[in-house]
Amino acid sequence: MRNGIAGIDHVIIGVRDLERARMGWTRLGFTLTPRGRHLGQGTANYCIMFPRNYLELLGFVARDDFAHRLEAFLQRREGAMSVAFAPAGSAEEAATSLAALDLHPSAPRALGRQLELPEGTVVPRFSLLTLPPEETPALDCFLCGHLTPELVRRPEWLVHPNGVTGLRSIHILVEETASLLPAYDRLFGMHEVTTTDAVASVRAGSNRLLFSTPDDFATMHPGIDLDPDFPLPGIAALELAIAQRDATADYLTQWQIAYDEMPGGSLAVPAKEANGTILFLTEA
Structure with missing residues (x-):
């Protein structure tokens, strides 16, 4: 490191x-x-x-x-x-x-x-x-x-009734990603920074920082209710690891907590449920 x-x-x-x-x-x-x-x-x-x-x-x-x-x-x-x-x-x-x-x-x-x-x-x-x-x-x-x-x-x-076991990634909304790359190449090394048309990903140990524009974030996560006035730059969402998807879904349903099932299998808890931060719950 x-x-x-x-x-x-x-x-x-x-x-x-x-x-x-x-x-x-x-x-x-x-x-x-x-x-x-x-x-x-x-x-x-x-x-x-x-x-x-x-x-x-x-x-x-x-x-x-x-x-x-x-x-x-x-x-x-x-x-x-x-x-x-x-x-x-x-x-x-x-x-x-x-x-x-x-x-x-x-x-x-x-x-x-x-x-x-x-x-x-x-x-x-x-x-x-x-x-x-x-x-x-x-x-x-x-x-x-x-x-x-x-x-x-x-x-x-360290034990949570909803089955969450840790932090996986952080989603940061920005106006554009290209200007960020030189600084993160320097800090983490070029081999830890990857880009696609939609996101710039920076690996920090076992975690990732994911930078994208609001439009690209919405494209990657269809159906997510994103505040149109969300101030940029800012952390919009956290991806958390869960032990068993069905058990976590059962917990959320039992407590009448709203969530969406994402195409990739994650459960998405809206920002209004978590003090302004979207939570993606992904089976590890």
């Missing part, structure tokens, strides 16, 4: 009402962690953990300078807003690898959050670094190294 990136660590989903989002994603069939509060910041979260990656529902508990980006995003919409890549080693090692590619990573910075467990509060800790926006065009992202992984991956948090 010449860039020091192992894959996608998590996706941040910005929500206006954190407790309402918790109830909504629980209804969708996800097991959520207890609430976490970022130290020194006005944000809190609930996480949906999988063995190799996770989703983070992020909301306000107080307005402050650290929450400015979330506030600006939520003025436009709710939904998936940012991607955290997983470093192959430490954040410091990833920074060295990225700099060797003539990229410009920030110095790693520390982050902690209080996690409210029944037996008491613990403090998971992380090391973050960023790249300039022009080095990851059309994607708000950073690298997140876990310093205390044992605190955030308890076995009971």
Whole structure:
């Protein structure tokens, strides 16, 4: 991994009402962690953990300078807003690898959050670094190294009633794809970037970033209700792996959750059910 990136660590989903989002994603069939509060910041979260990656529902508990980006995003919409890549080693090692590619990573910075467990509060800790926006065009992202992984991956948090087992790919809508290719060729290597008439695909470990225009996205996913005013660029959909398609369909039907059956076999949960993000559920 010449860039020091192992894959996608998590996706941040910005929500206006954190407790309402918790109830909504629980209804969708996800097991959520207890609430976490970022130290020194006005944000809190609930996480949906999988063995190799996770989703983070992020909301306000107080307005402050650290929450400015979330506030600006939520003025436009709710939904998936940012991607955290997983470093192959430490954040410091990833920074060295990225700099060797003539990229410009920030110095790693520390982050902690209080996690409210029944037996008491613990403090998971992380090391973050960023790249300039022009080095990851059309994607708000950073690298997140876990310093205390044992605190955030308890076995009971990894099992979900809807059968979801992890994140597969992220669908990003853009005005056009051609101008993105040089930056992602440089970051991930030309062998990890492929293009068709409809989509530019970037492989990050076992995950993919899929960039397409709204028209091409609609062509690839017929029948999906896409907001005509969706702000570009932006993450429109997440593809999640499921263990058994029929079992997941039964769960969604039981809880009266709307979904569409896609030509390729995926189940598509509309954005209105998941805080503004379409969910494609695909049997692994």
